[in-house]
Amino acid sequence: MIQTAEAVAVSQQAVLAALGTVSDPELDESLVELGFLDSVRIEDEGCVEVVLRLPTFWCAPNFAYLMVFDAREVTLRVPGVRQVRVVLKDHMYSDEISTGISAGLPFDEVFAGQAEGEDVGELRALFHGKAFGMRQEQLARFLLDAGLTADEVVALRLEDVLDTSNATGLRLQIGGQARRLRGGAPLARTYLERRRRLGLDEHGGSRLITDPHGQTIAAQELSEYLQCGRRQRISMTFNAVMCKGLLETRYDLHGGR
């Protein structure tokens, strides 16, 4: 068979991997892991159909819009993909969202006249901040539990994070000495990714644990500061449990919780 240079066959795996990077902004978990991906169908000529499903008919339309939008964006970047249709099924706004996003419309046009003054960009930024707080609390708590003092935690710089691969565990430079902490690598990787998303200073000399605006935190204030992240984590994980349970019930899945 003769193929033109640009007609690359689309790989199902590549599409799934791309969709795996899309998160539910409210829960900060991948929509694939949450079970929100219903199906992926690759058609001829680089056309892909992605079907998403949510835990309830009423799930917030602004978050639904963001997920469907992101799913389309990442799928469009997969090699060989020329056209993407994302279908949101069984939702009060299935038609508006599916049709609007496949046509590339912004939120306020999809919901013209209904979403007064809603700025989904602002909403996204708000939840990036919450996700950052939650992931930071998990990492800081892990470091404190591993025996670091509050002084050591707030003094850490990006360059002190030597390695975050699973193979070696989390390697940190603490007070001039390298230390390996078992089990912390995934927490550190996730936190660093959420930190990057906020656009904080990436220089090696920047502090690792700061507030969402990059301000340093005094050691004696760390414990109180982390309360805020703790509340965000509990809220987000609680919501995730609720959403997963409702999805299982709605679609009669037997994943076990």
Added chain:
Amino acid sequence: MYRTADGEEIFIVDGHVHFWDGSPANQRNRYAEGWVECFYNYHKNLSPAEYVWPLEQYQKYSESQMMRDLFDDGYVDVAIFQPTYLRDFFTNGWNTTEQDAVLKAKYPDKFILNSAWDPRDEDAGLAEFEDKVKRYNIKGVKLYTAEWKGDSRGYKLSDPWARKYFDKCVDLGVTNIHIHKGPTIWPFNKDAFDVGDVDDCATMYRDAGLNFIVEHCGLPRVEDFCWIAAQEPNVYGGLAVVMPFIHASPHYFAEVMAEMLWWLGADRLLFSSDYALWSPKWIIDKFMAFEFPQDILDKRAVSLTLEDKKKILGLNAAKLYDLEVPVKAGFQVAVPA
């Protein structure tokens, strides 16, 4: 009345119950169908298997079923009706003051009848509200800020017309304002399930004596709710939807409960089953047996004593609604030595 193994009596107020009609005959549109489906999934997802009803029964249940589940089997002494109108979805409304009033008239000591208002009804609604308060001797209202009305997808408690209604509540002695902040309808605008508007009115009406009971503790924004409630002494947490997690995900329940106790304390939390979403019996049985796991106590210095449980299960609501509590079930009075 719940009785412990030691014979102690615990007075139970169920802070949030419904007598709804979700039958197909009452459904106006696909939103009504989506509403019932969603409610039913909440019920199925979080109830123990032996308490799950068939859909048909769940859509519309009988008076005798309700009386049995609450008062015969469910330990409840007094239940508070929290109406939710939803006339855009249901022809006769989902669960209105008028529907609930039928049972209130029949069992006056068993129920507290709350009403509702909507600032979008403006002047006509104010007059109607006043009329209901006088007719039914209303002491509390349930506000559903995410309710759809025509083209509107919700309102805020800080809207100018809401102020007029709060002023009216003050005038009429309607002191308990239950605010729905949580599932099922997820409003359009993110600000509509932001609990920030509760903060404003709680401050504004504190001296006038209004109490704000945030139903579902502001789920899914528990973090913001805790923060606001910690600063406003007249803000309470209604535990509907939170409590049934005690069965399905006990560890998460413990974690959220620890936060609530940390930020609000046991004096400002109210038990509710949200019947018929869930049935009070199993929630109360599990709550009475509940103890915090050690890993949570290690991170949060909280406790939940029998006295705390009594407050949450009934005494706090009794205070808000001026209910008479049988002496044996009341607060323990310290006997001078």
